[in-house]
Amino acid sequence: PAFNGFVHSAHNTTTCDPLPHPPVDNTSFQSILSYYKSLNIFKVVTPINIEAFSTAFSIHPNKPYIQSVVRGFTEGFW
Numbered sequence: 001p002a003f004n005g006f007v008h009s010a011h012n013t014t015t016c017d018p019l020p021h022p023p024v025d026n027t028s029f030q031s032i033l034s035y036y037k038s039l040n041i042f043k044v045v046t047p048i049n050i051e052a053f054s055t056a057f058s059i060h061p062n063k064p065y066i067q068s069v070v071r072g073f074t075e076g077f078w
Helices: 002-012 026-038 050-056 063-075
Strands: none
Touching: 050 063
């Protein structure tokens, strides 16, 4: 059962949309400000080797999704 769930989750990444960028319009200024202030509150440590992750998924069929995940690892998730 756990293996089937893993296969289902992996398959879903072939069709899912890229992860969102942080908002850039002026109407979201307060959200952006809150986000940057919270960076000092929460320290998130991820033991993922981003270069190895990027290399391992370089042949993934959904490149925009993988690129968005790599961007999230390097620049932060929104």
